[in-house]
Each structure stands twice: as structure tokens, then as C-alpha cells.
Amino acid sequence: MTTLTAKDKQTVKAFWAKVSGKSEDIGADAVARMLVVYPQTKIYFSHWPDQSPNSPAARKHGITVMMGVGDAVTKMDDLKEGLKELSQLHAFTLRVDPGNFKILSHNILVVMAVMFPTDFTPEVHVSLDKFLAAVSLALSEKYR
Amino acid sequence: MPENSVSADLQTGSDKMVEWTDFERDTIKDIFSRIEYDVVGPAALARCLVVYPWTQRYFSGFGNLYNAAAIKGNPMVSKHGTTIMHGLDRAVKNLDDIENTYTELSVLHSEKLHVDPDNFKLLADCLTIVVAAQLGKEFTGEVQAAFQKFLAVVVSSLGRQYH
Numbered sequence: 001m002t003t004l005t006a007k008d009k010q011t012v013k014a015f016w017a018k019v020s021g022k023s024e025d026i027g028a029d030a031v032a033r034m035l036v037v038y039p040q041t042k043i044y045f046s047h048w049p050d051q052s053p054n055s056p057a058a059r060k061h062g063i064t065v066m067m068g069v070g071d072a073v074t075k076m077d078d079l080k081e082g083l084k085e086l087s088q089l090h091a092f093t094l095r096v097d098p099g100n101f102k103i104l105s106h107n108i109l110v111v112m113a114v115m116f117p118t119d120f121t122p123e124v125h126v127s128l129d130k131f132l133a134a135v136s137l138a139l140s141e142k143y144r
Numbered sequence: 145m146p147e148n149s150v151s152a153d154l155q156t157g158s159d160k161m162v163e164w165t166d167f168e169r170d171t172i173k174d175i176f177s178r179i180e181y182d183v184v185g186p187a188a189l190a191r192c193l194v195v196y197p198w199t200q201r202y203f204s205g206f207g208n209l210y211n212a213a214a215i216k217g218n219p220m221v222s223k224h225g226t227t228i229m230h231g232l233d234r235a236v237k238n239l240d241d242i243e244n245t246y247t248e249l250s251v252l253h254s255e256k257l258h259v260d261p262d263n264f265k266l267l268a269d270c271l272t273i274v275v276a277a278q279l280g281k282e283f284t285g286e287v288q289a290a291f292q293k294f295l296a297v298v299v300s301s302l303g304r305q306y307h
Contacts, residue, residue, distance in 0.1 A: 036285035037292055053285060106269065110276045110288065117277035122194035123212050125273065129195060 004127075004134055009076055011127035016073045018119055019112070026115065027066030028059040030107040038103050044096060065104070072135045079138035091142040098143065101136035108132060162297050164239055171290040176236045179278055185225030188271040190216045196266045202259055228267075235298050243301045250305035261303035268295040 004012075019026065032053035034041050048057040068086060075082025090096050109129060112120045120128075164172075193200050194212045203209060206220040215221055231249065238245040253259045272292060276283045283291075 033285040033288055037289040109273060110283075113273045113276040114280055114283055117280065120273075120277065121212075122191040122216075125191060126195040 004076060004130055008127040008130050011124055012076065012131045013073060015119065015124050015128065016070070019116055020070055022115060023066040023070055024059075024063045026108065026111050027062030027064070027069075029062070029111045029114070030104060031058050031062035031065060033107040033110060034104055037107070041100055041103060044094070044100075069108070069132075069135065072131075072138075076131065076134075079134055080141055083135065083138040083141075087139050087142040090139050091144075098136065098140040101139060102133075105129070105132035105136060161240065162242070167286070168290040168293060169239060171287050172236060172239065172294045175275060175279070175287070175291060176233060179229075179275060181229035181233070182222070182226045184271070184274050184278060185227070185229035186222035187225070188267065188274045189225035189228060190218075190221055191274060192267045192270040193221065195270060196263075199263050199266060202257065202263075232298065235294070235301075239294075242297050243304060246298070246301040247305060250302050253302055254306040261299075261306055264299040264302050268292075268299055271295065 035045075035051070035053045035058060042051050045051055045057070045061075048055065050057060052058070072079060072083060109120075109125065109132075112125075112128065190212075193203070193209060193215045200209050203221070203224075206218060206224075208214040208218060209221075234245050235242045253261075253264075272288070272295065275291060276288070279287070
């Protein structure tokens with residue numbers, strides 16, 4: 001399920017080239033939606049003074065996440081190696097339950113549909129979904 | 145945490161009514177009054193067949209599903225997508241009793257169509273994406289939460305008669 005074909009990689013790279021200019025807005029909206037639609041995810045941010053979805057901390061976190069996604073696009077030929085340090089961070093420091101990667105991925109896809117309704121075709125959707133699943137798997141690599 | 149999909153997890157037992165806030169009721173009815181069933185339904189089903197190709201197993205009588213273009217142009221897919229939306233409409237009109245509204249449909253999907261109930265969540269996720277694309281910025285996080293809660297109740301009700 002997470003082997004990216006050449007077509008997947010090409011599709012993701014082409015779509016990312018179109019949308020990466022908005023990556024900060026994409027990330028901020030995805031994190032905001034996650035906090036609203038899946039309130040259980042707020043537990044990971046109990047250290048924020050302001051846990052509201054549009055708080056500066058939430059926006060900053062969205063930007064951080066999308067920078068990671070953008071980085072993963074450049075490393076998609078070997079995500080396990082490329083995301084090694086991020087995996088260590090998530091495994092030993094953040095200890096985010098991997099189910100939440102799927103939740104955030106879903107919200108990234110929703111934001112793509114909202115912001116790029118014409119470009120986010122079913123073909124782009126399937127390749128991006130596979131890519132985000134592969135990123136999630138690489139992030140879980142060091143968990144156990 | 146749901147493993148197979150991200151539709152909001154719900155605990156509804158037969159002795160527990162789903163409670164809707166006024167915002168949720170208004171939002172759900174508003175969405176369904178604004179979307180065109182014969183646009184959104186076909187788009188959502190086609191997207192599901194492309195993004196989760198194993199779901200094609202239920203549509204072997206539909207003819208050409210060989211690629212995304214064929215799926216999108218397939219008239220049987222379109223017709224069924226519209227049918228699905230009218231099925232959802234029944235839930236919108238019976239928000240306080242979706243479970244009973246769907247008893248027969250649940251039996252149908254289990255006994256006759258033999259649909260893996262995990263697949264309902266996949267279609268629900270595709271429907272969320274299509275509605276998001278239609279509504280754009282108006283599909284706020286709060287609207288998304290209401291819509292996904294509605295779909296989670298639908299999905300749960302459709303799976304109730306499986307045994």
C-alpha cells in the first residue's frame with residue numbers, strides 16, 4: 001500500500017510544485033481543522049497557552065508540519081532514511097500515537113480540496129494519499 | 145482511535161440517541177440543500193473507486209472501470225452515485241432516528257450486497273473531500289466536524305445489521 005510508483009512520485013511532485021507556495025496556509029488550516037474535528041488531538045498541545053485552532057502556536061505548528069511534508073517530497077525515493085531523525089523525534093520525544101498521522105493526513109487532503117478543487121483530482125488524491133501514508137510509515141519507523 | 149479511516153468515532157448503542165446541536169442540524173441540512181446530488185454523488189463514488197480501487201469489487205457489473213477517466217465517464221457509476229445521495233437524504237430528514245431509517249439498507253448491504261462495512265468509511269471520506277471542494281472556504285473546521293459526525297452516524301447505522 002505504501003510503495004510509491006513512478007507515476008505516484010511524478011504526480012506528487014507536480015502537484016506540490018503547484019501548491020507549495022501556499023504551504024504555510026495549507027499547514028495552518030490542516031492543523032486547525034484537526035484540533036476542531038478531532039478534539040482528542042489537543043492533548044498533544046496541552047503546553048500551549050492558547051489551544052484554539054487559530055492561535056499563533058497552532059499556525060506555527062501547521063507551518064512546521066508542512067515544511068516537513070515539503071522536505072519529504074524531496075526525499076521520497078528513500079523516506080525511511082530521509083526522515084530518520086524526524087522519526088526519532090516522534091518516537092522518543094513527542095510519542096505521538098501513529099493513528100494521529102492518518103488524522104492529520106486526512107485534514108491535509110481536505111484542505112487541498114478546499115484550496116485547489118480543480119487540481120485535486122481523484123488521480124492526484126490517490127497519489128498524495130499514498131505519499132502521506134508512506135511519510136506516516138517512515139515517521140513511525142523508530143517507534144518499536 | 146479508528147484504524148481504518150478517519151471518520152469521527154462515535155459511540156451509539158441502540159439505547160443511546162445521537163444528540164445534535166442546533167448548529168449541527170442547521171449545518172447538515174444547509175449542506176444537503178446546497179449540493180447537487182447528481183454532481184456530488186457521482187464525483188464521490190468515482191473518487192472512491194479511484195482512490196480505493198479494491199472497492200471496485202462491488203461493481204463488477206458496471207462495465208468499464210479500467211482507469212480514472214473510464215470510471216468518471218461511466219454512466220452506471222454516476223447513476224449509483226446519485227442513488228447514494230438520495231439514500232443519505234433520508235438520514236438528513238430523519239436525523240433523530242437514522243438507525244431505524246437504515247435498518248433495511250443495512251440488511252441489504254450485509255445480506256445481499258456483501259459489502260465490507262469498512263468500505264462505508266472510505267466512501268464517507270471521499271464524500272467529505274468532494275463536499276469540501278464544492279463549498280470551498282465555507283467548509284470551515286466546524287462545518288467539517290458536523291458533516292463528519294453525520295457521516296459517522298450513517299456509517300455506524302449501515303453497519304448495525306451485520307452479523
